Amino acid sequence: xxxKRDYSIGKIIFRSITAIIFIFLLLPTLIIVLSAFSPTExxxxxxxxxxxxxxxAVFTDQAWVLAIENSLKIAVVTIPIAxxxxxxxxxxxxxxxxxxxxxxxxFVLSPIMLPAIILGISFLYLATAFGxxxxxxxxAAGHIIVAIPYVFRSVTNVLxxxxxxxxxxxxxxxxxxxxxxxxxxxxxxxxxxxxxxVFAGITSLGEVSISLLVSSSxxxxxxxxxxxxxxxxxxxxxxxxxxxxxxxxxxxxxxxxKVAEKNKIDVF
Amino acid sequence: xxxxDKTNFFLILPAILFLTAFLILPLIILLLMAFxxxxxxxxxxxxxxxxxxxxxxxxxxxxSGILNTLKLSAIVSIVCIVLAYFPALTLVKTKGNTKTLLYxxxxxxxxxxxxxxxxxxxxxxxxxxxxxxxxxxxHLIKSPLSLMWNSTSLVIAFVQVLLPYAIIFISNSLTxxxxxxxxxxxxxxxxxxxxxxxxxxxxxIPGILSSFTLIFSLTAGSYITxxxxxxxxxxxxxxxxxxxxxxIMNLPMAAALSVVLLLVVILTIVITNYLGRLWExxxxxx
Numbered sequence: 001x002x003x004k005r006d007y008s009i010g011k012i013i014f015r016s017i018t019a020i021i022f023i024f025l026l027l028p029t030l031i032i033v034l035s036a037f038s039p040t041e042x043x044x045x046x047x048x049x050x051x052x053x054x055x056x057a058v059f060t061d062q063a064w065v066l067a068i069e070n071s072l073k074i075a076v077v078t079i080p081i082a083x084x085x086x087x088x089x090x091x092x093x094x095x096x097x098x099x100x101x102x103x104x105x106x107f108v109l110s111p112i113m114l115p116a117i118i119l120g121i122s123f124l125y126l127a128t129a130f131g132x133x134x135x136x137x138x139x140a141a142g143h144i145i146v147a148i149p150y151v152f153r154s155v156t157n158v159l160x161x162x163x164x165x166x167x168x169x170x171x172x173x174x175x176x177x178x179x180x181x182x183x184x185x186x187x188x189x190x191x192x193x194x195x196x197x198v199f200a201g202i203t204s205l206g207e208v209s210i211s212l213l214v215s216s217s218x219x220x221x222x223x224x225x226x227x228x229x230x231x232x233x234x235x236x237x238x239x240x241x242x243x244x245x246x247x248x249x250x251x252x253x254x255x256x257x258k259v260a261e262k263n264k265i266d267v268f
Numbered sequence: 269x270x271x272x273d274k275t276n277f278f279l280i281l282p283a284i285l286f287l288t289a290f291l292i293l294p295l296i297i298l299l300l301m302a303f304x305x306x307x308x309x310x311x312x313x314x315x316x317x318x319x320x321x322x323x324x325x326x327x328x329x330x331x332s333g334i335l336n337t338l339k340l341s342a343i344v345s346i347v348c349i350v351l352a353y354f355p356a357l358t359l360v361k362t363k364g365n366t367k368t369l370l371y372x373x374x375x376x377x378x379x380x381x382x383x384x385x386x387x388x389x390x391x392x393x394x395x396x397x398x399x400x401x402x403x404x405x406x407h408l409i410k411s412p413l414s415l416m417w418n419s420t421s422l423v424i425a426f427v428q429v430l431l432p433y434a435i436i437f438i439s440n441s442l443t444x445x446x447x448x449x450x451x452x453x454x455x456x457x458x459x460x461x462x463x464x465x466x467x468x469x470x471x472x473i474p475g476i477l478s479s480f481t482l483i484f485s486l487t488a489g490s491y492i493t494x495x496x497x498x499x500x501x502x503x504x505x506x507x508x509x510x511x512x513x514x515x516i517m518n519l520p521m522a523a524a525l526s527v528v529l530l531l532v533v534i535l536t537i538v539i540t541n542y543l544g545r546l547w548e549x550x551x552x553x554x
Contacts, residue, residue: 021355031398032387085282089279096280107287110291112482113481118529121522125297126293141289213510213513222381
């Protein structure tokens with residue numbers, strides 16, 4: 001596509017708008033990172049110096065430490081369960097000949113389509129009805145429900161590119177469907193499963209719509225604690241927490257994109 | 269084949285069970301709650317009533333709330349879709365490390381918690397935020413401008429949070445277009461704009477529809493962003509539901525409002541998808 005048109009006014013306008021959009025997407029992250037290292041009480045731009053005091057503040061504050069612990073505990077439960085359920089469902093639906101295949105697919109994906117407040121409120125009622133309000137169980141269940149669709153999507157994306165002949169070969173050679181899945185299919189879709197697990201982790205660490213409604217003061221997660229903080233104060237330690245989040249996200253997404261590119265699959 | 273499908277069914281079973289317990293069951297409880305008489309939240313009697321719905325539809329502020337929600341969700345969806353074409357077209361044309369970098373930039377906002385993303389707009393827009401501080405230091409303004417607590421800032425925050433979804437859907441649609449079509453259109457002398465409106469746009473209708481469906485639903489259902497950015501200045505339904513449940517403690521009313529919101533969202537999505545199909549049929553014939 002490299003022809004003379006590349007330098008026309010139209011192209012210049014197009015590229016400028018694209019650049020502005022990328023800056024728009026990046027700007028908040030950038031500003032958060034800069035103000036997290038700011039030595040002053042109020043986030044300033046440009047920063048007045050460099051300081052790690054807000055990071056120290058986070059790790060010495062009881063409330064933040066509790067929130068970080070809770071978030072990690074819940075993520076550790078969410079990731080394997082969501083990954084297993086999502087992967088099995090993706091393969092089962094992909095390999096089946098059910099008439100209601102696309103309906104099932106929509107069903108598994110529906111938790112991310114459902115307006116967040118509705119999912120949150122119904123979880124509140126579920127928790128109240130079963131006496132689970134404020135428990136780790138109900139928060140983890142909420143995280144798993146919203147993480148499953150991401151795992152399902154990533155795994156379905158790799159499965160679509162998979163050669164169906166190898167499964168047939170394996171079955172003809174006498175392997176049970178279960179053994180075929182474990183020994184033949186699994187090694188081929190492991191990259192998609194990994195992507196799904198990463199997404200499950202990110203979803204769990206960032207989930208707030210359900211957590212805010214069903215958590216108690218003992219089970220606050222990082223985003224819930226952040227909400228409480230923003231409501232009360234304008235404290236740069238929130239920035240420090242955000243930076244920790246952003247670093248984790250960037251590392252994960254770089255791995256994700258590399259894995260995806262190596263295996264020639266779409267991230268989504 | 270029957271034996272095989274049985275195995276497949278067992279593979280899907282955990283998902284079905286989990287979704288039944290934590291999606292269907294809660295929704296059923298929500299629906300039942302909507303027909304309970306409101307008032308005392310702790311003791312809810314067993315008689316079913318449609319009083320909640322009657323008082324919702326009698327209340328004037330309900331209509332402004334629903335109008336605000338529809339308007340906000342539609343504007344956010346349309347802005348996201350229009351803006352998404354620029355990065356999406358760039359994305360499909362790049363390869364290698366540049367593409368990885370673009371992806372990281374693009375997806376990094378998506379991978380941080382929505383709270384953090386909205387918080388960063390507070391840091392930028394609030395009265396002692398970055399824009400106001402800079403303008404005051406430059407002596408361009410004497411007192412801080414009121415940039416937060418209005419619908420523009422709400423749209424900005426939503427677009428920044430949801431734009432990546434539209435970019436992904438649109439660029440997925442774009443990669444499916446045969447490159448020869450661009451070349452053909454180009455070599456036949458069509459301008460870039462003509463190619464866009466007559467080749468690219470019609471072929472990305474599925475991407476537009478998926479983006480609209482997801483973004484509309486996510487905007488209409490989000491109570492976190494309005495709560496943090498607009499406070500009580502802009503009453504949207506999701507926020508009303510949250511307040512009914514958590515502050516007024518009127519659980520049946522919150523449930524009834526949720527049911528109404530869900531119906532409104534589903535109806536809007538069905539109508540737009542129907543219109544989209546009509547558009548597609550008009551472009552391609554049957």
